[in-house]
Amino acid sequence: MERHNGRNADAPLVSAIIPTRDRAGLVGRAVASALAQTHAPLEVIVVDDGSTDDTPAVLAAFCEPRLTVVRLDPGRGVSAARNAGLAVARGAYVALLDSDDEWLPAKTARQVAFMREKGLAISQTREIWMRGGRRVNPGNAHAKPDGFFFEKALERCLVSPSTVLCTREFFQEVGGFDEGLPACEDYDLWLRALLRHPVGLLAEDLAVRHGGRPDQLSAIHVGQDLYRIRSMLGLLGRDDLSPWHVSCIKKELRRKALCYAKGCLKRDKPEEAARVLALAEAAAGPLGPAGETAP
Incomplete structure (x- = not known):
């Protein structure tokens, strides 16, 4: 595993982890949205799962001391990428962001305050859905619940990775992502989380979820x-x-x-x-x- 570290000496409050592979045209937007957060201090950790396109050049162009790039051997998968990010994260809170999504500027500030107020170990926000460049409205079945919703979470994945913020202790207790699952690794983690913790919902649209592309896991892995x-x-x-x-x-x-x-x-x-x-x-x-x- 190759790692390029440009972080400040002071530990950040939030570590943003962005896994990516061959998304040179998208990852820059995700990184920029994380670096633009109004909440500081923050570090952004991009884990490159062996990209063969211009992703390394896109990341190198940021010249940003808060940005760390971790490069893995090709093809280890999104779970291994997120776990590698967790292994080097220094923040008291860990935020997940997929490389094709983005955050609104106040996302981490609002979410940290919300979790402190409620005493939560994990929370998510609402999100804006975009498909093919157009905003779409999610159906009622995808409405985000709040609290202990283990039974509902068995039916479908009701937590969006790009909206999640967790404490460092949460991952120490629950564990990381299952690297044996090529897809639905988030479904698995949220179920393990809900055995012990409520998932809080900050009912504000603070992330943008971009869908409808053939390179997404939901399109690659049929029969999920x-x-x-x-x-x-x-x-x-x-x-x-x-x-x-x-x-x-x-x-x-x-x-x-x-x-x-x-x-x-x-x-x-x-x-x-x-x-x-x-x-x-x-x-x-x-x-x-x-x-x-x-x-």
């Missing part, structure tokens, strides 16, 4: 329920789950396994359907035929 299934199977191996948590996980595991298997059968992949159904059934009990609605 497979990774959510793997996450839930991992959760069931923990010894700190309440009976209610176990019941919620098994219910959603059955539902997702049946839906995933049904999709496999439509794509003429019966072996994959059978494999995943067997894994889910061993962990959650009888599932029924792949074409049926989950119990």
